[in-house]
Amino acid sequence: MKLYVPHVGHMEGLRSLLEGSDDIYAVYMAGSPDYIGTGRTNLSAPSIEDIAEQVEYAHSKNVKLEIVLNSSCMGGQQLSPEGYRTISWYFDRLNEMEVDSVTVADPYLVEMLSRDYDIEVVVSVLSFVDSPQKAMFYEELGADTIVVDPVVNRDFQKLEAIKESVSCNLKLLVNEGCLYQCPFRYAHFNFFSHANGPGPKPNVLDDYYYYKCLSIRLRDPEQIIKSPWIRPEDLPHYLPITDTFKIGGRTHFINWILNTVNAYSNQHYDGNLLDLLDSIRDLREVFEIPNSELDGTIKQWENCSKNCKKCGYCKRLSEKVVRVIER
């Protein structure tokens, strides 16, 4: 099993991470927001030199290093001559320092990377590959690896169909705690892409999507259960699809990352499931979901019809296992 592990982006963090676990196959971190940016909240802005130093260190520990440049919206700048030159220059630098892989969301960047560089091209979750057809499109563009949209994490027929349709590698994001079929998904990632990209950066007081995401789940905890996370114990069920799993959470502290790595590498976690999810942290201040009480749920989700109103399984399960933490 190969675990891709989030890294906050500075050398001190990388040292702590790699000294803390022997189960890390690769780490991934954002690049500099001055060039492409990233579709998720990001804490670091590593310089070219910072990344080069960290690549060298990771390789000395036999760990691969991936740079995530998965902005879902660049406002068309990437298609301008100036944008192309800037992005090419940055890719050149990443290539020179022997970064192992680069994750991008924009199909244009997938093709550009695959044609001109000898770097593993990874299609981001933010390309929303949720069908065999979309996977085939991206493979044709040059993808070496596709991180499948977690929306299909509990749709095994779809996962198997994607697997059968392409020969490139597949990777599954195991602990994204986003809403299932989230209506804010595209708008929120586009907002983050601008907030964590080259600019101009929006002057936003309140992140509406964040507030709404939390509010919906506080008022309807069933939505936490319906999020397509994969429990550590359930990884073996996914091995026919892939042996490569990605843990989300590059804004978390090292001890949180290591705790999550340990849970997934041991395929066992004895505690609150929300401890492991890369989601709004406030959720685990409010709710407790004993992970052990979810044993066996995968059997239901392996055959999930996605007709929630008719089925009601997740609703009943949430009433049974989701507890409000009293203070």
Place this chain on the structure above:
Amino acid sequence: MTIAESLLSVRNDLERKLREMLGIPVFLAELDAFALPCGCSGATINIRGLRVDDVDVFEEHILKFIDESAEKMEMDPFFVFARLIPGTAEIASLNIRMLCDSCYQEFGRIEGKQPRPDIYVLRTA
């Protein structure tokens, strides 16, 4: 009791009361006491899961809880308002503000429940 202990106690107490009344596990993400350069002071209660309809229906009760909280923090809740995300039902914070003379002139003239798209007034000065 120290200021910090008082804030912790008020946060827990207010969250519990609101949850019991609404039947929703609203989350008081942060309770801050503040002092501004103009002379205003007060408290900001950052809250998640509370919506305008809740405040509209339970305004009297919420004000009572706010008054009880303010008393424990030794504040006079002259001016109490909710801050909204404009154009939505979501409430970002409940706010207690003890107004300075200058701001009293401004806020004292507020009319109506929603003088700005981001403000819902529960009590005017």
